[in-house]
Structure formats: C-alpha cells, structure tokens
Amino acid sequence: MSTHSQTPTLSSNAASATSHELVIEAGRSERHYYLDLWRYRELLGFLAWRDIMVRYKQAALGVAWAIIQPVIQVTLLTFVFGKLAGMPDGGVPYPLIVICGTLAWQFFATAFSGAGQSLVSNTNLISKVYFPRLVIPMAALGVALVDFAITLALALPVILLLGPGIGWQLACLPLFILLGLLISLGAGLWIAALTVRFRDFRFITPFLMQVGVFVTPVGFRTDILPGWQSLLALNPLAGLVDGVRWCLLGGHTQLYLPGLGISLIVTAALLLSGLWYFRRVERQFADII
Amino acid sequence: MTAPILEVSDLGKRYIIQHEAQHQGTLRDTLHQGARQLWRRLRGRDRFEKEEFWALSDINFAVQPGEVIGIIGRNGAGKSTLLKCLSRITEPTRGQITLRGRVASLLEVGTGFHPELSGRENIYLNGSILGMTRAEIRKKFDEIVAFAEVEKFLDTPVKRYSSGMYVRLAFAVAAHLEPEILIVDEVLAVGDMQFQEKCLGKMQDVSRGQGRTVLFVSHNLGYVRQLCPRAILLDRGKIVADSDTSEVLKVFSSKTVVPPHVQGAPKGPRITDIAVDPELLEHGDIAISIAFESPYVIQKPYTGITILNELGHPVLGTDTSSDPINDLKPSQGGTFRLLLKAPPLASGRYQINAWLGQNGRGEDDHWPSAREFHFPGHRIRPPQFSTELAGSIDIGGHWTLL
Numbered sequence: 001m002s003t004h005s006q007t008p009t010l011s012s013n014a015a016s017a018t019s020h021e022l023v024i025e026a027g028r029s030e031r032h033y034y035l036d037l038w039r040y041r042e043l044l045g046f047l048a049w050r051d052i053m054v055r056y057k058q059a060a061l062g063v064a065w066a067i068i069q070p071v072i073q074v075t076l077l078t079f080v081f082g083k084l085a086g087m088p089d090g091g092v093p094y095p096l097i098v099i100c101g102t103l104a105w106q107f108f109a110t111a112f113s114g115a116g117q118s119l120v121s122n123t124n125l126i127s128k129v130y131f132p133r134l135v136i137p138m139a140a141l142g143v144a145l146v147d148f149a150i151t152l153a154l155a156l157p158v159i160l161l162l163g164p165g166i167g168w169q170l171a172c173l174p175l176f177i178l179l180g181l182l183i184s185l186g187a188g189l190w191i192a193a194l195t196v197r198f199r200d201f202r203f204i205t206p207f208l209m210q211v212g213v214f215v216t217p218v219g220f221r222t223d224i225l226p227g228w229q230s231l232l233a234l235n236p237l238a239g240l241v242d243g244v245r246w247c248l249l250g251g252h253t254q255l256y257l258p259g260l261g262i263s264l265i266v267t268a269a270l271l272l273s274g275l276w277y278f279r280r281v282e283r284q285f286a287d288i289i
Numbered sequence: 290m291t292a293p294i295l296e297v298s299d300l301g302k303r304y305i306i307q308h309e310a311q312h313q314g315t316l317r318d319t320l321h322q323g324a325r326q327l328w329r330r331l332r333g334r335d336r337f338e339k340e341e342f343w344a345l346s347d348i349n350f351a352v353q354p355g356e357v358i359g360i361i362g363r364n365g366a367g368k369s370t371l372l373k374c375l376s377r378i379t380e381p382t383r384g385q386i387t388l389r390g391r392v393a394s395l396l397e398v399g400t401g402f403h404p405e406l407s408g409r410e411n412i413y414l415n416g417s418i419l420g421m422t423r424a425e426i427r428k429k430f431d432e433i434v435a436f437a438e439v440e441k442f443l444d445t446p447v448k449r450y451s452s453g454m455y456v457r458l459a460f461a462v463a464a465h466l467e468p469e470i471l472i473v474d475e476v477l478a479v480g481d482m483q484f485q486e487k488c489l490g491k492m493q494d495v496s497r498g499q500g501r502t503v504l505f506v507s508h509n510l511g512y513v514r515q516l517c518p519r520a521i522l523l524d525r526g527k528i529v530a531d532s533d534t535s536e537v538l539k540v541f542s543s544k545t546v547v548p549p550h551v552q553g554a555p556k557g558p559r560i561t562d563i564a565v566d567p568e569l570l571e572h573g574d575i576a577i578s579i580a581f582e583s584p585y586v587i588q589k590p591y592t593g594i595t596i597l598n599e600l601g602h603p604v605l606g607t608d609t610s611s612d613p614i615n616d617l618k619p620s621q622g623g624t625f626r627l628l629l630k631a632p633p634l635a636s637g638r639y640q641i642n643a644w645l646g647q648n649g650r651g652e653d654d655h656w657p658s659a660r661e662f663h664f665p666g667h668r669i670r671p672p673q674f675s676t677e678l679a680g681s682i683d684i685g686g687h688w689t690l691l
C-alpha cells in the first residue's frame with residue numbers, strides 16, 4: 001500500500017481531505033509504512049489515552065495499584081538480598097538500591113506486558129479498521145509511562161530523605177526512560193506478534209517476568225560484581241536498571257559504560273528484529289486473529 | 290470524463306483451509322504438525338492436504354466519483370471479504386485496487402467503543418479510530434451529540450447506556466465521517482425502526498446531498514434499491530451482475546439457487562419435492578404440492594407453509610391444523626396439495642418455506658426457501674409502489690373526491 005502524488009484539492013471540508021492515490025496490491029504494504037504511521041499519530045495518542053483512562057477508572061483502588069506491588073517487592077528484595085544474602089551496599093542504604101531497581105523493573109514489566117498483550121486485547125479493532133498495526137503496541141507503552149511517573153513521584157521523597165543526595169545525573173533520566181521504552185517495545189513486538197500467531201505465547205510473559213526479576217540486577221548493585229558486569233549487560237535491562245540507579249542516587253553507584261554499550265547494542269538488535277518480525281506477520285493479522 | 294475514484298482490477302483473495310490441522314492456533318500444534326510433516330516427507334509421502342479457497346476471484350469494476358453502489362449476494366458470496374480488501378484490513382492475494390480519495394470504512398457500528406469510558410470520551414476515541422482528526426471531531430461534536438440524542442448522558446460511561454442509546458451514539462459518530470469514499474457494511478440493521486429511518490435518511494444525505502462515493506453492503510434489498518442506483522451482485526467470489534439496481538435485483542432473484550435441501554432426521558419422514566403449478570399461477574392462483582415419504586406409516590401426517598416476499602418478510606401462512614384436511618388417512622408417503630384461490634398479493638417474487646411432521650407438529654422436516662416463484666398479480670402496480678413502500682398486498686381501492 002502506498003500513497004503518492006499528493007495533490008491538495010479545493011475541498012470545502014476538512015483541511016486533511018487531501019486527494020491522494022492509493023494502490024493496494026499483494027505485498028505492496030512495505031512502502032511508506034512509516035509515513036502512514038506518522039499520519040496515525042493522533043490515533044496513537046487516543047489509544048494510549050484510552051488505556052490510561054481505563055486503567056485508572058476501572059480499578060477502585062486506582063493509583064494504589066501502581067504503588068502496592070512495588071512496595072511489597074521492595075520489602076521482599078531488600079530482605080532477600082540485603083539481609084539474607086548480605087550483599088554489600090557500597091555506602092548507600094540498601095532499600096534505596098532496591099527502590100531504584102524496582103522502579104526501573106516495574107516500568108519495564110508494565111510496558112512489556114502491555115505491549116505484548118496489546119494485539120490480542122484489540123482484536124476487534126484489527127479485524128474492523130485499517131491503521132498501521134504498530135500503533136497498538138506503541139500505544140500500550142503510555143500506561144507504563146504514567147505508572148512510572150506516579151511511582152517516581154512517590155519514591156523521590158524517600159530517596160531524598162534517606163539517600164546520599166541527588167545531582168546533575170538526574171537530568172539523564174529521560175534518556176534511560178527512552179531506553180526502557182525501546183527495550184519494552186522490542187520485546188513486546190515479538191511477544192505481540194507471536195501471540196497472534198500462537199496463542200500460547202500469552203503464558204510465556206509471566207514466566208519471563210519471574211525469571212527476569214532475578215537475572216536483572218533489581219535487588220543488587222552490579223558495580224560490586226566486576227567479573228559479572230559484562231555478562232549481566234547482555235540483558236539490556238541491566239543497563240536500564242544501572243542507569244536509573246545512577247541517575248537517582250546522584251552517581252553514588254557507578255555506571256559501567258562498556259556494559260551500557262553492550263546493553264544498547266542488544267536493545268537495538270531486539271528492537272530491529274522485533275520490528276522485522278512484526279512487519280512480516282502484520283499483514284496476516286486480520287486473517288488469523 | 291474524470292478518472293474513476295475507485296478501480297478494482299483482477300482482484301483475488303485466497304484463503305488456505307488446512308484439513309488435518311484444524312486448530313493451528315498454538316505453538317504446540319504447529320510443532321506437532323511440523324514434525325509429522327517432516328516425517329511424511331522423509332518417508333516420501335504427500336504433504337499435508339491443503340485446500341485453496343478463493344473467497345474472491347477475477348473481481349473487476351470501477352466507480353466514478355459520487356456513485357452509490359450496492360453490493361449484494363448471499364451469505365458467503367464474498368461481500369465482506371471484498372470490503373475488507375478495499376478498506377485495507379486484509380491484503381489481496383492477487384490484483385490491484387486503486388483508490389483516489391480518502392477512504393473510511395464502517396464495517397461495524399461502534400468499533401473500539403470502550404464500555405468504561407463516557408459518551409464524550411468514546412466520541413473522540415471512535416472518531417479517531419474511524420480516521421477523523423481531533424479538530425474534525427471537535428467541529429462536529431455538537432452535531433454528533435444532537436443526532437444521537439444523548440445530550441444528558443454525555444458523561445455517563447457507555448456501559449450504563451441502553452442498547453438503543455449505544456447504537457445511536459455509535460452510528461452518529463460514523464455518520465459524520467467526511468471521507469471521499471465511504472464503505473459501509475450492513476450497519477443499518479441496528480436500532481429501532483425510527484432510528485433506522487433516520488440512519489437511512491442520513492445515508493441518503495451523504496450520498497445524494499454531499500456527492501460522496503459510497504459502497505454499501507446490505508441484506509436488505511429494500512435499502513439497496515432505495516439508496517443505490519447501481520448494484521453489483523457477487524456469487525461465490527465472482528461478480529455475476531453489475532448494472533442498474535433493478536436489473537441486478539432481477540438477476541439476483543432468478544439466480545437465487547434453491548438451497549440444497551438438508552433432510553430431516555436421516556431415517557425419518559421427509560419432504561422430497563415441492564412444486565408450484567405454473568399454469569394456475571398464470572391465472573392468479575397459487576397451487577403448491579408438497580411430496581413426502583416416510584420409512585413408516587404416519588398416523589396423522591401434517592404439513593405447513595409460509596410465503597415470504599422478496600424482502601424476506603412473511604406475508605401468509607397456512608398448515609393442515611388451521612385448515613384441516615377432511616379425510617386424512619394414515620400414510621407412508623404422498624403429495625399434499627394446497628390451493629390458494631386468487632390471493633390478494635401484489636405482483637412480485639415470493640418464496641416458500643415448508644415443513645412436515647405428524648400430529649400437528651412440524652418437527653420431522655423443515656425446508657426453508659424451498660421454492661421461489663413469480664406471482665403475476667392482478668395488475669401491474671406503478672413502479673413507485675415498491676414492495677418496501679406499499680407492502681405485498683394489493684387489493685385495489687375505490688377512490689372518490691367529495
């Protein structure tokens with residue numbers, strides 16, 4: 001599907017009613033896909049807004065959900081890693097290490113599972129309306145951003161109160177949020193497309209989460225494990241967690257740059273392959289969903 | 290002459306039906322099937338049997354700007370697949386579609402409505418899903434609300450709406466789309482009669498008043514006749530007729546294949562044949578014979594029919610309970626004969642539904658749309674007296690001016 005020869009007509013209504021020729025042919029959907037995606041940015045916004053509204057309207061406890069789960073997780077992980085395993089804290093109160101790790105992890109978990117389930121939960125849209133299907137998993141990231149903003153707002157006072165103080169590093173936080181979005185999208189695209197094709201991939205997400213929380217340095221700092229840093233960095237979430245911790249704790253944990261580099265490369269690979277697979281199966285979605 | 294706004298050439302859509310793997314939906318099944326396929330291939334056997342099914346083939350037509358076209362056909366003729374290809378939801382297997390204008394497709398009323406969101410929020414959401422920009426929706430918002438008659442409930446979640454309100458709101462959003470090409474599938478079949486009339490009026494505005502190009506699928510031939518000067522008839526994925534609606538409707542009713550008769554209980558009594566006497570029909574009488582057979586003797590054989598007009602509405606019915614047979618004998622087979630002496634029906638096409646049974650219950654066999662016939666009527670009604678306008682009864686009248 002492509003759009004070319006844009007000739008604006010003197011249409012009385014709607015400024016966007018430009019007349020354009022569109023040719024639909026088998027296997028022609030490749031061209032101008034991303035231009036189309038840009039055209040549908042408003043829909044992206046509306047779908048994200050819908051998900052956010054629904055999430056906070058439906059739940060009686062509303063915002064509380066975004067808090068209860070992380071609080072329990074922080075308590076548990078502090079106990080397991082800080083007390084039981086006796087991991088070194090490097091001069092930072094142990095709960096803070098876990099709080100920062102959990103913030104990053106929770107952000108990823110919400111974004112990833114949202115994007116992964118997004119296609120199946122929007123079946124009716126896919127079988128009834130055309131738009132670039134990438135809009136759906138991308139819109140699902142919106143909820144994760146809002147959740148993250150809420151939990152961050154609640155965690156910041158604790159970090160300021162107990163912590164060694166924050167610094168200029170905080171300004172880098174948006175970059176790491178972007179990294180988190182890209183990781184979630186890359187992994188989410190794979191799961192979303194695979195779930196349409198094979199419904200049992202739905203059950204893989206919770207499993208991945210359970211494993212993920214332990215292979216990701218959520219409950220411990222990586223700079224105290226020099227030998228493991230490069231290996232851990234193969235999990236792009238390690239780069240994310242380290243980065244968020246570094247931003248929020250004012251540089252009192254070290255940012256291992258080679259590790260971050262590896263994480264970035266893995267993220268890029270994940271995202272590009274995810275896009276490739278998603279685009280490959282996208283045109284069959286309506287037929288098999 | 291301007292270029293057609295919509296051109297379809299050699300369009301085909303193929304689906305693959307897999308026979309052995311009925312649920313190919315899970316990874317396990319796919320792995321399982323893959324392994325079996327590999328095994329078969331290693332042993333030099335055939336691959337899995339796959340059957341191709343062309344939901345559409347060799348579809349060619351062009352639409353000029355401002356045309357309103359009805360697409361008709363029986364269930365499974367490929368109407369919905371065609372609309373899905375045109376609206377880019379699914380990709381064609383072959384051929385080409387050229388669209389020269391903004392397209393909006395309305396394959397369902399209220400796509401993307403979320404029950405938790407309020408009416409106001411859903412207007413924006415649904416509008417955006419249907420392809421309107423935020424600015425457009427804002428501009429049309431009051432009009433939409435007025436059309437849907439839901440002013441008071443704008444901030445109520447739509448899950449608390451009555452189904453009528455829900456449908457009205459959904460249609461109202463869709464009706465205010467302003468694309469150059471509008472593709473509509475069977476959406477008028479919602480709401481109460483009054484609202485349907487309103488929707489029909491809106492559709493007429495859209496097509497006639499605003500010069501929009503519309504492709505309209507409906508099972509209601511009356512709507513097609515009312516809205517569309519031109520119609521396309523699809524049958525088994527191919528275009529059978531493409532011309533003036535009245536011509537196409539004629540082809541449609543003559544082409545209507547008698548559905549293969551699914552017999553009643555495999556070893557029970559069943560209807561074997563139904564016939565309408567053509568000679569009596571010419572004289573304005575309807576004589577129907579219903580032949581049946583049974584593996585055993587039926588003590589009190591029973592049968593009944595209803596006659597439906599071309600819109601599918603029943604116009605009359607009779608059975609052997611309401612009009613009993615005087616000397617009913619136990620029987621193992623035979624032919625019922627029904628005479629309707631000069632029924633006051635208007636000229637037109639009619640269908641017969643028939644059923645068979647015993648002791649006043651027609652449970653043994655049922656044959657819907659068993660036969661179709663053309664009733665000449667007692668006179669030719671003026672063309673504006675269509676069935677959808679004046680009904681199927683034509684008894685004349687005595688007018689005087691005082």
